[in-house]
Amino acid sequence: MVNRNGGDNPEVFDPARFDPAVAEHRSTALFKPFGTGERSCIGRQFALHEAALLVARVVHRYRLIDSAHYELRWDGLSRRPVGFTVDLLRRTPADRSTQATSQAESQAAAPSSSSAALLPVKAGTTLAILHGSNLGTCRALAKQLADDATDFGCTATVAPLDTAAGGLPATDAVVIVASSYNGQPTDDAREFTAWLQSETTTLQGDPLFAVLGVGDHNWADTYQAIPILIDDRLHALGGEPLVPRASADTSGDLTATVEQFEAALWAALAERFGDPDATPLTAADEPLYDLRLISGPVTSALDERFAVQPMTVTLNDELVDVPGQQKHYVRVALPDGVDYSTGDHLTVLADNPPDVVDTVLEMLSLDPELRLSVNPRRSSRRSIALDREVSVRELLTHFVELRKPATKSQLRRLAATNPCDPERAALEQLADSDEPCWLSPVELLHRFPACALTGAQLLELLEPMTPRHYSIASSSQLSPREVALIVSVLDTPARSGYGLFKGVASNHLATMPPGTCVRARIDPARQAFRAGADPQRNVILVSAGTGVAPFCGFLGDRLAAKQAGEPFAPALCFFGVRDPDVDYIFRSQFEQAEREGIVAMRPAFSRAPEHGVRYVQDRIAADADDVWELLGDPSKNAHVFICGDGARMAPAVRAAFRDIYRSRTGADEAAAVAWLDGLVASDHYVEDVWAG
Structure with missing residues (x-):
């Protein structure tokens, strides 16, 4: 058609x-x-x-x-x-000989745009950097931009977007780093977005602005929705863009996009506010020596960058021991002064598994005890946070990603350093392909040994280690000083064909015995998601596998209310697992909670289907009467919460709810879509999902 x-x-x-x-x-x-x-x-x-x-x-x-x-x-x-x-x-x-060699040599020799000489801005040039962030990515980018802007001569400030609700800051320029959450603004950008969309909103003068949007293209329907809205609306109100809006894709080449945006931004600021009389500092202007105290563990600078601190593991039980499906239940004690709310996340900064480090050392023929001094020559989001000399083993264990698939820009960098025509052509083909590359930079170096990289170039090629987020599986009412995690251990044959792919954080957590420490922080969930823990709220909970984690906390808060003699509403919980006898985790606890009237469990077993019910969306369709009893009655003010795989489960669950609406109201698909979109917009349908 x-x-x-x-x-x-x-x-x-x-x-x-x-x-x-x-x-x-x-x-x-x-x-x-x-x-x-x-x-x-x-x-x-x-x-x-x-x-x-x-x-x-x-x-x-x-x-x-x-x-x-x-x-x-x-x-x-x-x-x-x-x-x-x-x-x-x-x-x-x-026919096959091209200008690839000369092009590769020119690319390798050409300086990056971020390192091009630019005039510092005039003293007193002010820059406001506003962020819309839930899990901290945009907030971290905003802080990095502020650090770079300070080096560039600006007086920079960082704040949430909601601080600008009512008017943009009175600075020389404003940079906005924002993301979307299912097409909605993040919690710290809601007031700003509402103000910006108001018909009565005006801007003072013609403010200079730049927008860096962050999103994930796996959610195509809402990708970059809020950054686009902000950029378009500021245009319409008379704002003047410093640079075109940039779209950074967390499932794509995020780093390259951010660096290109930065380079364009500094060039635009230099053109407008550059100081023609600026001269660099000379050696005579600085002290002869710079002394600093080195203390704490080798990861101190990295831990400070990501605001993590040691937290003690108190329990580590194996819930499922089937190969390829292992799951662990881990409890972590919170340090003094650290609190959480039910539904929040524990963000973990993990180490690479020792056997993976050994494999890389062998593949690259590196001496693990060789000592290195790593000193960044320019400010970059890609730089590693180090404050001391480290060994090669320490560097590979704590500071860089070893199995993360190579991005397009990394592939092109490798191609530019490879003098072998067939190998360079193969790397360029991978870079130009529409299909993702499953090989890591280290595996690519092993497959294409002609790549001629210095140690510094190799280190720049590798992505710095980044934290991983886990939904907390405990109730802050029942367990205020300890958080629980349900960890699905990723340990499967690598798509690249090189051995096993071991998830960094999941394998790290699975091997931590009680008494050892993980480096972590508490990240608050969206207020709309935290609301699911309210014991008196009518809720429908939908999850699969370890996605049930936050709902364990929701049910715990209901149990706490019952024990305290306070009112509560039983939850309707749809839970998808593979086999009732293998990975139906916490089955006895769920059944006990059901007997106490806290929850009505509706499991679905993909490997042992019952009456045609295989997946969680099938169970929702089979129990449509119970679902509509809650959603079809406005007086019950029911809320739906989804947690788990966003690539397959979440879209199928949305379709199941739309089918129920159509069958109960006689509406068409367009009306069903509008109904569900309305639930999302009003925070009555809230997803906490990830791309699987």
Whole structure:
């Protein structure tokens, strides 16, 4: 079926329609090829990958010549071209030789834009950096920008977006770093967004601004929704952009996008506020020596950057011991002065598994005890936080990601350093492919040994270690000084083909015996999600696997209310697991809670289906009467909370709720979508999900 809203001549073959810059400005529902959607064919991606490989092999070996000057004609509904033939001419070695070598050499020799010489700004130039952040990514980016701006000569401040509700700061320029949460503003940006959208809102003068949007393209329908809204609205109100809005993708090349945005931002500020009389400090202006005290563990600077501190493990039990499905129950004592609310997250800064470090040392032929002094030469988000000399083993254990797949920019950097034509071509092909690369930079160096990297270049290529977030599985009412985690241990054959892929944080936590310490911090959940712990609120809880973690805390708060003789409403809990006899974690506790009237459990077993119910969305459909009894009665003010896989489970669960609405009201799909969107906008349907 052809959608006539796709622009001129929708039936004409035009690959340019799918350029990212073009696709960004049209609805994600405009192009729906066969086999796509929520119930897509599971083999579709494999078939597309297979086709891409076939085309690449043909083009690599042959020149394709359209000697008949073919004009495209379709074959009925199949949309296959009729009578399309090309002549093949085998490529010679001369055909395959390109300017790749000279291009690679020029790329390797060219300085990065972030290191280009720029005039410092005039003294007194002010810059306000506002962030909209839930889990801290945008907040950390804003602080990094402020540090870099200070080095650049600006007087920089950092604050949540809500502090600007009512008016932008009276500074020379404003930078906004913002993300979306299911298309809604983050908790610290709601008031600002509401003010910005008001018809009575005006701006003082023509403020200079720049917007850096952060999101995940896996949520295509709401990707960059709030950054786009902010950018468009500031434009409409008369603001002047310093640089075009940047879209940083957390599932893409986030670092490269941020660095490009920074380079453009500093260049724009230098053009407007640069000090032509500025001169760099000379050696005579500085003391001869700089002394600083080194104390604490080797990770002190890294821990300070991410605001983590040691927390003692008090319990580590194995819940499921089936290979590939291992799960652990870990309890962690909170230090004095650290509190949490039910539904919050524990953010853990982990170490790479020792066997993974040993493998990398062997692959790169490195001496683990070699001592290194690492001194960043410029400010960058990619720099490693180090305040002392470290060994190679310490560096690889604590400070860098070793198994994270390579990004497009990392692939291009490796290609630029590889003098071997076939290896360089293979790396460039990986960089240009639409499919993700599953190999890490270390694995790529092992596969393409001709890459000529210095130690400093290798270290710059590796991503710094980043924290991981875990939903807290305990009740702050029943366990105020200890938090519980349910950890699914990732230990499966690597997609790259190199041994096992071991999740950094999950393997780290699984091996921590009681008495040892993890480096962690408490990160508050959205207020809308925390609200699910309110014992008197009618709630529908939906999760699968370890996604049940925060709901254990929700039920704990209801138990605390019952024990205190306070009113509470029983929760309706849908829980998806594989097998009732293998991974139905906390089954006895859930059944006891059900007997006490705290919860009505509705499990679904994918490996042992009952009456056609295999997944959690199937159980929701089967129990539609109970669901509609809560959602169909406005007086009950019911709220739905989803936790778990955002790639497959969350979309299927949304579809299940829309189906219930349609069947109970007789509405069409458009009305069902509007109904569910309304629940999301009013925080009656709240997701805490991750891309799986």
